[in-house]
Amino acid sequence: ILNVEQSPQSLHVQEGDSTNFTCSFPSSNFYALHWYRWETAKSPEALFVMTLNGDEKKKGRISATLNTKEGYSYLYIKGSQPEDSATYLCAFYQAGTALIFGKGTTLSVSS
């Protein structure tokens, strides 16, 4: 059974704090790692798709890194804002399987 683990499960920070989350996945037969942002009452929205070991992606204050050899990805948010409050999902694609989602990290940013 393939497992995608995300930690922490939830996180509460103050506005302006920087934060990061971890996604762990099996390191064999890696194809792609996705990050999605999921706001309450909305649908998941893609942030990044990474396919190469060492990939680093950035979108505004949000960035992500990928280590396929050890099976982890980090998502960083610099200077968190209340509008960053959401659940952040990672999803892993391994050869011969479908996209497998983690349970997410729920971020709450208070002003």
Next chain:
Amino acid sequence: DTAVSQTPKYLVTQMGNDKSIKCEQNLGHDTMYWYKQDSKKFLKIMFSYNNKELIINETVPNRFSPKSPDKAHLNLHINSLELGDSAVYFCASSYTTGFTYEQYFGPGTRLTVT
């Protein structure tokens, strides 16, 4: 313009009924998916279609039958609904198969079976 749309948004029905959920995407994508968000909040893939052809069919009861009349539409028909079918169902699309492209999700359909 909504990229991926689903109807209805809410569906309340009784056990044993048959119901359908419709999905349409206007992104020109080749591949469409159905996901189920289970009671533990996990998103799990159910089906994937590429250019109207079924390419992924996860372990889903055969009461669930997807139909793709064209590559912009993927509908989900559910026969003999059971209590355990209550969940949020998300449609999604992507540029092509292989999961190396981002998924675009619809707003979800909350199905409640009583």
